[in-house]
Structure formats: C-alpha cells, structure tokens
Amino acid sequence: MSSEFRAELVRFLPRLRRFAHGLTGNLETGDDLVQDSCLRALSRVDQFRSGMRLDSWMFKITKNIWIDRLRSEQVRGTVVPIDESLAAGSSDGQKLVDERLTLQAVNSALDQLSPDLRVLICLVSIDGLSYRDTADVVGVPIGTVMSRLARARRQLHDLVNQGAGQAHVVES
Amino acid sequence: MEQKVTDEILVAYADGELTPEEHAALETRLAADPVLAERARVFLNTGRTALSDLYDDGLNAPVPKHLRALVLDNAQATGVANSVRQWWRRFRTDRPFEAGMATAFGWKHATALSLGLVIGGIAGWTGYGLNQTSHPIGSIGVVAHGDVLTALETQPAGHSLPLDNSGRRDTTFKVLLTFHSRTGEICRQYHLARQKQAQTRSTPSFVGVACRQSGGDWRIMAHVPVSQRTSAADKVTTASHPKNQSVEAVVDDLITGDVLTLEQEAGLINRHWKVAQ
Incomplete structure (x- = not known):
C-alpha cells in the first residue's frame, strides 16, 4: 500500500x-x-x-x-452528550453555552431524521459537498438529492425550532 | 408567467448550487416577495454556513493518536480487528470517564479477591500456551475506550466488573494478570464474557492482551474468542477452548520477568501506571 x-x-x-x-x-x-x-x-x-x-x-x-x-x-x-472538544475549542463562555445548546438541538433533530436524510445533511450541510458529489456518494440522481435535501432541511428546521426555544441560535 | 419556485430550487439557492444567472433572478424575486423570502429562510438557516460551523470544533480538534496510528501503521487490519471492534461497541459508553468508578471499584473490594484464584487462573491460561508456536505480536489497530478503558486503568486482577452494555450490564470484564513487556510497557491480560440467563449455555467470550502506551492508551495486542461454558452447579466459568492458545503465545512473547503481584499491581494503579524508579 x-x-x-x-x-x-x-x-x-x-x-x-x-x-x-x-x-x-x-x-x-x-x-x-x-x-x-x-x-x-x-x-x-x-x-x-x-x-x-x-x-x-x-x-x-x-x-x-x-x-x-x-x-x-x-x-x-x-442521548446526545456534549463533546468535551467543544469546550476545548471555545474561549467565550456565553458563546460556548449557545453553541452547546444549538449543537444539542441540531443533533437531537438529526436523530429524528431517517438515515438517508441524515446522510444528506451531513454531506451537504455539514461537510459542504456539492450536490453532484453527494449524488455519487449516496448513489442517487442529483434531482433526488435535491428533493430529499429539501425535505430534510425543512424537517430539520421544524424539529429544531419545535424542540427548544434555544434552537433559534441556528437562525443566522 | 413566472415559474413556480420549488423547495428544490430554494435549497439549491441556499447551498449556492444555482448558476449565477439563476441565482440573480431568484434574488430579484426574493426581494419582491416576503412570503418567498420566508420560505427561503428555512433553507438558508439549515445551510452550509449554519450547520458546518457547529461541527467545526471537532474538525479543528487534534485527530486522536490511535486513528492516525491506525492509518499509518495498520499492519493487521484483519477479521480479528473486526471482531474486537464489534465487542468494543458493546462497551462503549457515552459518559465521560467517571473518576468515581475508581473509588466504587477500588482496592477495598479487591481484598475479597483470592490470590489463589488468580494464580490458579494464570496456571490454567498459560497452560494452553506451552506447546504453541509463537504468533506475530503487534497492535491490531484498536485501543480500548469507554468502560473497558476504565476497567484496564482501575481494576485489580481477578475482579469482575460489569460493563454498561446499553444499560443491561450483562457483560463482565476481568483482568487476569498484569506484567511488564520486553519493550517496557505494562500489559494486562483480560477476559471478557457476556452473561446469559440460561443456567447452562455456551456464551460468547473473549480473551485478550492490552498494553499501556506511553501516552496512556491501552493498545489491544491480541483478542480472540473462546468458548465459555458456565456450570449450573457452581457458576464457575472456565475457558476451555484451544483458540485461547494464541493469546497465551502472545503473552509468552511479550512478557519479561514475573507476573506482577497484587501489591505491585496496586502500586501501579495508585501511581496511575507510572513505574517506580
């Protein structure tokens, strides 16, 4: 090798x-x-x-x-524990609290998506992979990636905002 | 008549997947249509910028040494490793290391341990390895973590520790012996067994060897399945399958000097595995 x-x-x-x-x-x-x-x-x-x-x-x-x-x-x-690495990577106390809440909310919401949709979110929204490359990874046409991604993102948004008031931190 | 803006188009807009022309045209419509802009916000707020930042701490954190070593020095990515990892998953804990465990399973409980039992165990285990040829020694690319790591760090030999397996605590981990390796590491041989409710039944069981690296990782040097038979009469568990010979051969090749006494082992645990000068 x-x-x-x-x-x-x-x-x-x-x-x-x-x-x-x-x-x-x-x-x-x-x-x-x-x-x-x-x-x-x-x-x-x-x-x-x-x-x-x-x-x-x-x-x-x-x-x-x-x-x-x-x-x-x-x-x-x-159960979605907060990773210790998050604490290590943040110096601002309040920012740390906000990030934890948001990460926890997003993780909880992701956990409620189907595995296929969660994969898409992780590839596109978290890693930033292009739709074309994502289609190659998951083995579906690019149009399917787009339609699934739209469903996934809407569900994610609703779940995060239903799940906790603090989830609004996601709002940019 | 303007084309309907679907969610697919909006998500592509949020992710920067539209052509420059499509992007500009949609922005014009978004500026003029608050309802459409609100729809787009759903996808913008769950887009690359919003989510990837949340996970960037993990991205920027140092890669664990064992993962780097696995890639750079993966000499034996074999079926054995797969077997090991399947078992590790059972013992993985999502809880951080709890210092209280060391107290909960500390030395006051170890006093109940029979030295005779330990020595007897050693004799039984090593007996299988006497006539074996040497096996290659080396990491199988796995380091202990979770409850198993805690047990290796804190448990005296001979003490069975129930592991938290999805809350069922149906698996026990027992260190069989502790010894110095020829390369200056501390190594521990262990036995890992899943308990069954049935009175007499073969159960999956493993024996293995882990060696403590200078950085504190316990690297698994061998890990093989054994057949475990539990006697209904006395609940004594015996390892009786010849497959455990390979682990004994590994111990034979690794060990230097005698197996540590309980007192020597206790000293090492109390000093967090620092060898006394």
Missing part, C-alpha cells in the same frame, strides 16, 4: 471525523465509526483506483458502515 494513500487518508481524517460526528451525534461514537471506516478502506485499498476521489470513497464507506450498523443494531440513539 502506498505511503501516499496513507498520508492522504490521514489528511482527510478531520473531515471524516466531522462527517461521522454528524452521523452518530457525538465525537466518541463518531471516532469509532471512523476507525471502522479506515480499517475497511485499508483492507480494500486495491479497489481505490487512480483518479478516484478519496473523500467520496471514504464518505461512501463510512455511510455504508453506519447504515449497516443501524440496521443490525436497530438502535437509534437518543
């Missing part, structure tokens, strides 16, 4: 962690998912062809593992 591939994967880990964090709702569980994804990727590196995009490939692997896990465990998390 080429050292270039490993180096590129290491550089991609922060984005993968953020994606997994969005899917699972907390950083620790997300890191567990990242670990699984990396192991699977490393064991199948021969399938990674020249010209393929590492981010799309890894997102696809991670998404598949996460959905498989949901199916096998038939568990939908409800």
Whole structure:
C-alpha cells in the first residue's frame, strides 16, 4: 500500500471525523465509526483506483458502515452528550453555552431524521459537498438529492425550532 | 408567467448550487416577495454556513493518536480487528470517564479477591500456551475506550466488573494478570464474557492482551474468542477452548520477568501506571 494513500487518508481524517460526528451525534461514537471506516478502506485499498476521489470513497464507506450498523443494531440513539472538544475549542463562555445548546438541538433533530436524510445533511450541510458529489456518494440522481435535501432541511428546521426555544441560535 | 419556485430550487439557492444567472433572478424575486423570502429562510438557516460551523470544533480538534496510528501503521487490519471492534461497541459508553468508578471499584473490594484464584487462573491460561508456536505480536489497530478503558486503568486482577452494555450490564470484564513487556510497557491480560440467563449455555467470550502506551492508551495486542461454558452447579466459568492458545503465545512473547503481584499491581494503579524508579 502506498505511503501516499496513507498520508492522504490521514489528511482527510478531520473531515471524516466531522462527517461521522454528524452521523452518530457525538465525537466518541463518531471516532469509532471512523476507525471502522479506515480499517475497511485499508483492507480494500486495491479497489481505490487512480483518479478516484478519496473523500467520496471514504464518505461512501463510512455511510455504508453506519447504515449497516443501524440496521443490525436497530438502535437509534437518543442521548446526545456534549463533546468535551467543544469546550476545548471555545474561549467565550456565553458563546460556548449557545453553541452547546444549538449543537444539542441540531443533533437531537438529526436523530429524528431517517438515515438517508441524515446522510444528506451531513454531506451537504455539514461537510459542504456539492450536490453532484453527494449524488455519487449516496448513489442517487442529483434531482433526488435535491428533493430529499429539501425535505430534510425543512424537517430539520421544524424539529429544531419545535424542540427548544434555544434552537433559534441556528437562525443566522 | 413566472415559474413556480420549488423547495428544490430554494435549497439549491441556499447551498449556492444555482448558476449565477439563476441565482440573480431568484434574488430579484426574493426581494419582491416576503412570503418567498420566508420560505427561503428555512433553507438558508439549515445551510452550509449554519450547520458546518457547529461541527467545526471537532474538525479543528487534534485527530486522536490511535486513528492516525491506525492509518499509518495498520499492519493487521484483519477479521480479528473486526471482531474486537464489534465487542468494543458493546462497551462503549457515552459518559465521560467517571473518576468515581475508581473509588466504587477500588482496592477495598479487591481484598475479597483470592490470590489463589488468580494464580490458579494464570496456571490454567498459560497452560494452553506451552506447546504453541509463537504468533506475530503487534497492535491490531484498536485501543480500548469507554468502560473497558476504565476497567484496564482501575481494576485489580481477578475482579469482575460489569460493563454498561446499553444499560443491561450483562457483560463482565476481568483482568487476569498484569506484567511488564520486553519493550517496557505494562500489559494486562483480560477476559471478557457476556452473561446469559440460561443456567447452562455456551456464551460468547473473549480473551485478550492490552498494553499501556506511553501516552496512556491501552493498545489491544491480541483478542480472540473462546468458548465459555458456565456450570449450573457452581457458576464457575472456565475457558476451555484451544483458540485461547494464541493469546497465551502472545503473552509468552511479550512478557519479561514475573507476573506482577497484587501489591505491585496496586502500586501501579495508585501511581496511575507510572513505574517506580
């Protein structure tokens, strides 16, 4: 296995962690998912062809593992602890409180979306992937991405604003 | 007649996916139509800027060492690792480390531990490895976390600790022995078993070895399934499957000196695993 591939994967880990964090709702569980994804990727590196995009490939692997896990465990998390990393990354006390509330509200709302919609939110709204690349990751036409994303975002908005008064922090 | 503005168009607008011409045309309509602008706000408020910022702390935080090491030094991403990780998930806790656990399961409870039992356990385990050829030693790309990490850090050998498995606490973790490795690490052999309600029934069980790295991670060096049979008569659990031989071979290759006594082990736990000079 080429050292270039490993180096590129290491550089991609922060984005993968953020994606997994969005899917699972907390950083620790997300890191567990990242670990699984990396192991699977490393064991199948021969399938990674020249010209393929590492981010799309890894997102696809991670998404598949996460959905498989949901199916096998038939568990939908409800407890969304606040990650300690948030505290470490914020210096303003009030800002920290606001961010926690918002992150908690968004995580709770995401948890109520279907897995397919949650994946879309994580890819597009959290990671910033283009619709075209998202369509490639999830394996549906770009028009389907748009219609699902519209549904997901409306649901998310409603859930956040229903869920807690503090959720208005999302408003920009 | 103007084209109807669908939610798909609005979400694409919010995400910057429209062409410059489409974008400009829609902005003109939004400026003139408060109802449409309110609809667009739903998608703008859940868009890339609003949400990605929430997760940027995780993005900017240092990547855990074990993940970096996994990618850079993944020598044995095998089925064994998959097996391990499936089990780790059971013991993952969403709670932060609770210092109180160390107290709750501290040494006053360890006094009930029979030294004879520990020694007997050692004899039983190592017996399986006597005739084995050496197995490659090395991390299988997993470090302990959650309740298992807590147990490795705080539990004396021989003490069964129920692990919080989705609140069912139906799994127990027991350190079997603690020893120094030839490379200067402290290692612990453990047994991990899931309890069944049935009086006599084979249950999934694992034995493994974890070694404490200089940074405090407990790296799993081996982890293999064993067949565990629980006797209805005396509730004594015995590991009796030859597969555990591989773990014993790993211990054989790792260990230097004698297995630590309970007193030596207690000293290390109390010093947070700092070896006395």
